Amino acid sequence: MINFNYETKFRLRDEDQISTWILNTISSENHKLEEINYVFCDDEYLHKLNVEFLNHDTLTDIISFDYSIGKIIQGDIFISIERVEDNAKDFNVSFDDELHRVIVHGVLHYCGYKDKSEADAKLMREKETFYLNQLVSN
Template sequence: MISFNYETDFLLKNEDDVCSWISKVINAEGFKEDEINYVFCDDKYLHKLNVEFLNHDTLTDIISFDYSVGKIIQGDIFISIARVEDNAKDFQTSFIEELHRVIIHGILHYCGYKDKTDVDARVMREKENHYLKQLG
C-alpha cells in the first residue's frame, strides 16, 4: 500500500496515477509492494531528519528509510518540496518531472540501486529516465 502524507501546503494532484506507476515499477524490478509512505515536507522538516538520523547538516531533496525485507518493499520516503522546486530550476526541467524523478528515485534505492559512484549514478539516472517515460 502506498500512501501520501503532507507536512506542507503541497498536494499531489494525481495520487492514483502515481500509485499505479510506482506499483508497476516495483513489479517490473521483480519486487513486491508492502507499506510505502511518502511524506512531502519543507526544508526545515527534512533538515531536522537529516541531522538527527544521518548526522548530515545539509539540505537535501529526499531521505528514505528502507524497511524492506528480501523482495518485499517497504519504507518511508521524505521529500522536500522546496528542494525539488530548486532542483527543477537548476536542471531546467519542470517541477512535476523533477518530483516524479525523486519519487521513483527512492523506490529504485529500495530495489538495490545505488548512486554514490559515477557508474552507479549513471545506472540510477538511466532507470529513472526509463520509468519516467512510462508515467507520462
C-alpha cells in the same frame, strides 16, 4: 499500500496515477510492495531528519528509510518540496518532472540500486529516465 502524507501545503494532483506508476515500477523490478509512506515536507522538516538520523547538516531533496526484506518493499520516503522546486529550476526541467524523478529515485533505492559511485549513479539515472517515460506514456 502506498500512503501520501503532507507536512506542507503541497498536494499531489493524481495520487491514484502516481500509485499505479510506483506499483508498476516495483513489479517491473521483480519486487513486491508491502508499504511505502511518502511524506512531502519543507526544507526545515527534512533538514531536522537529516541531522537527527543521518548526522548530515545539509539540505537535501529526499531521505528514504528502507525497511525492505529481500524483495518485499517497505519504507518511508521524505521529500522536500522546496528542494524539488529549486532543483527543477537548476536542472531546467518542470517541477512535475523533477518531483516524479525524486519519487521514483526512492523506489529504485528500495529495489537495490545505488548512486554513490559514478557507474551506479549513471545506472540509477537511466532507470529513473526509463520509469519517467513510463509515467508519461500512461
